[in-house]
Amino acid sequence: MWGFGGRYYWGRRERVGRVEGIVVAFAWMSSQERHLKRYVDMYSSLGWNSLVCHSEFLNMFFPDKAASLAFEILKVLVEELKIKRCPIVFASFSGGPKACMYKVLQIIEGYHEPRRYSLDDYQVVRDCIAGYIYDSSPVDFTSDLGTRFLLHPTVLKASQPPRIVSWAAHSIASGLDTLFLNRFESHRAEYWQTLYASVSMKAPYLILCSEEDDLAPYQTIFNFAQRLEDLGRDVKLIKWNGSPHGIFCIFQSNIELLSQSC
Incomplete structure (x- = not known):
């Protein structure tokens, strides 16, 4: 969580039978494989394969590290689509967009010099994108984000951070500032x-968002959704009450909800 880069793996990878497409899940920074299992199972029940990406925290502050992980994700997608093209959905949780996903978007739009593959290969990935899911995100990238994230109860798994942890978090954030x-x-x-x-x-x-979220405030997400609509896209915004940041929406398959918004 505290370093650079990240890791990725196939949550489900079937090539026979019912395969609707691929969900690329950009997980929140404190997550572990077991936390994503319920999403992998949910997507699998609907016939979707899933590629899970766990980014490290410092990727948010070092774009080149986020880009390196993004190239790795695209390498997997390019190779998979060479076998058979299928729809791709990008599902982002919490800080996942800043720690990796936005660099994936930049690469397939040609903003980075290609590595190993050609722009035509990345264009195939671009052409297969069928939707976006933002769950408790996007989180705004501000100078105090590091402190707020490091000390958040959903990251520490504790209601109050120990004094030494609080001191360390403020020191790290001060250094980043x-x-x-x-x-x-x-x-x-x-x-x-x-x-x-x-x-x-x-x-x-x-x-998907909560009115009680202090890391991804509702107004920020509402403004994001409104701007997307102003730009002519189909947007379905679902909000709920009483859930802090990190209590992600699992009451219904978000793939099903996405299909309803088309």
């Missing part, structure tokens, strides 16, 4: 511009 003082706004602008530019792929959006 000093290092990136002149970069935060440019990184933030690039991040949001990339998310909005994804409307060019003409896929629908499903956005």
Whole structure:
């Protein structure tokens, strides 16, 4: 969680029988494989394969590290689509968009020099994108995000952080602020511009959020959804009450909800 890069794996990978497509799940930073199992099982029950990506926390502050992981994710997708093309849905949780997904979007739009594969290969991935799911995201990228994230109960698994943990988190955040003082706004602008530019792929959006979320405030997510609609895309925004950040929506398959929003 605390380093660079990340890891990825197939939650389900079937090539025979019922295969509707691939869900690429960009998980929240404190998540482990067992936390994503319920989503993998849910997608599997509907015939969807799933590729799960766990990003490290510092990817949010070092775009080149997020890009390196994004290239790895695309390598897997390119090879899979060479066997058989199918719809792809990007499902992002919490800080997942900033830690990896937005770099995937930039690469397939040609904003990065290709690695190993050609732009035509990445174009195939782009052409297969069938929808986006944002669950308790996107989280805004601000200079105090590090402290708020590191000390959040859903990350620490405790209602109150130990004093030493609080001190360490503030020290880390202070160091990041000093290092990136002149970069935060440019990184933030690039991040949001990339998310909005994804409307060019003409896929629908499903956005799930809570009015009680302090890391991904409802107003931020509402403004994001409104802007996507203003840009001409189909957006389904679902909000609920009484759930803090990290209590993700599992009451109904979000793949089913996405299909209803088309």
